[in-house]
Amino acid sequence: MSPVLEIEGLLKTYQSVFGRPRAAIDRLDMRVESGQIHGFLGPNGSGKSTTLKTLLGLLHADGGHMAIFGQPVPRRQAAVAPRVGAIVEAPAFFGNFSGFKTLSLLATAGGVPRQRVGVVLEQVGLADRAEDLVRSYSLGMRQRLAVASALLKDPELLILDEPNNGLDPQGVREMRDLLRAQADRGMTVVVSSHILAEIQQICDSVTIISRGRTVAAGPVAEVLALADQGAYRVRVEDHHRAAEILTEAGASVSVAGDHIIVHDLADPSWVSQALGVNGMWVRELAPVAQLEDAFLTLTGGGPRRGAFRPVDDSDWTTEEHPA
Numbered sequence: 001m002s003p004v005l006e007i008e009g010l011l012k013t014y015q016s017v018f019g020r021p022r023a024a025i026d027r028l029d030m031r032v033e034s035g036q037i038h039g040f041l042g043p044n045g046s047g048k049s050t051t052l053k054t055l056l057g058l059l060h061a062d063g064g065h066m067a068i069f070g071q072p073v074p075r076r077q078a079a080v081a082p083r084v085g086a087i088v089e090a091p092a093f094f095g096n097f098s099g100f101k102t103l104s105l106l107a108t109a110g111g112v113p114r115q116r117v118g119v120v121l122e123q124v125g126l127a128d129r130a131e132d133l134v135r136s137y138s139l140g141m142r143q144r145l146a147v148a149s150a151l152l153k154d155p156e157l158l159i160l161d162e163p164n165n166g167l168d169p170q171g172v173r174e175m176r177d178l179l180r181a182q183a184d185r186g187m188t189v190v191v192s193s194h195i196l197a198e199i200q201q202i203c204d205s206v207t208i209i210s211r212g213r214t215v216a217a218g219p220v221a222e223v224l225a226l227a228d229q230g231a232y233r234v235r236v237e238d239h240h241r242a243a244e245i246l247t248e249a250g251a252s253v254s255v256a257g258d259h260i261i262v263h264d265l266a267d268p269s270w271v272s273q274a275l276g277v278n279g280m281w282v283r284e285l286a287p288v289a290q291l292e293d294a295f296l297t298l299t300g301g302g303p304r305r306g307a308f309r310p311v312d313d314s315d316w317t318t319e320e321h322p323a
């Protein structure tokens with residue numbers, strides 16, 4: 001069976017007003033199988049929105065191959081569009097319309113039967129607020145209204161660009177339940193994020209990108225295992241000093257936030273020994289199994305591993321990019 005979504009060698013260069021053109025997407029690959037929730041992960045500015053806009057025909061690719069349901073896009077965009085629901089740019093809703101009216105107008109415009117409005121309001125948990133004006137909705141409710149608008153045509157593939165942006169933990173939980181419910185009905189869901197902890201809990205598979213290029217992909221468990229081969233997270237009082245000591249002692253060490261990661265460690269007791277003789281006491285010594293760490297190892301300060309291209313840490317300090 002061909003994948004629901006396939007991207008191979010995608011290239012996209014933005015023409016900059018100043019200076020030379022810059023490749024935002026640089027030979028990106030992505031593959032999503034049917035019925036999965038697929039996480040599309042990367043730091044801010046790594047090219048997630050550009051990829052999704054290009055896939056949906058909103059931007060022109062400069063090279064590569066893309067297919068949705070086995071049909072090449074953008075050439076066959078018109079044929080696949082009725083089967084794809086997407087929110088890539090936050091839609092602007094009229095505050096003076098109710099949720100029900102908003103969706104009814106969108107249904108009419110999209111040639112979708114009006115009965116779908118009640119169905120999707122129920123699906124996103126807005127049925128009891130449907131008559132209230134959108135301006136009275138919380139951000140989480142507006143996000144769910146946006147998802148409802150993408151669900152109107154009962155798509156087989158749902159694509160959401162950073163649906164958790166700006167949501168509080170409760171909103172994130174609601175979004176997660178909503179996406180899981182769609183996947184349980186057989187829908188394929190692609191959801192992008194720059195925050196891993198949220199995605200890790202709902203995705204079956206992931207594509208991790210950095211600087212417009214795929215650095216890891218596959219089932220979440222497999223991607224986790226990639227970073228779990230002898231990598232340990234170490235917390236001590238002074239982690240910079242600990243990194244120095246362990247590096248001098250011959251270990252491969254990267255500093256990640258308030259802790260360090262020691263790579264390719266055969267025997268973790270070596271770490272407590274090496275730090276202990278220097279008067280440093282280990283507070284935590286644990287195998288790296290969180291996707292967040294995998295993400296850091298694959299795209300950040302970790303050592304070169306197989307085909308993955310390490311990049312410097314600067315990606316991680318980048319604030320929001322203008323999109």
Ligand SMILES: Nc1ncnc2c1ncn2[C@@H]1O[C@H](COP(=O)(O)OP(=O)(O)O)[C@@H](O)[C@H]1O
Nearest residue numbers: 014024043044045046047048049050051321323
């Ligand atoms: N319209 C644009 N013109 C020029 N550069 C852009 C434009 N949109 C995005 N970029 C650049 O392309 C890169 C990828 O951006 P984007 O796809 O928005 O990343 P993400 O969605 O992962 O945060 C960034 O370096 C960004 O600054």
Ligand SMILES: [Mg+2]
Nearest residue numbers: 048049050323
């Ligand atoms: Mg984006």
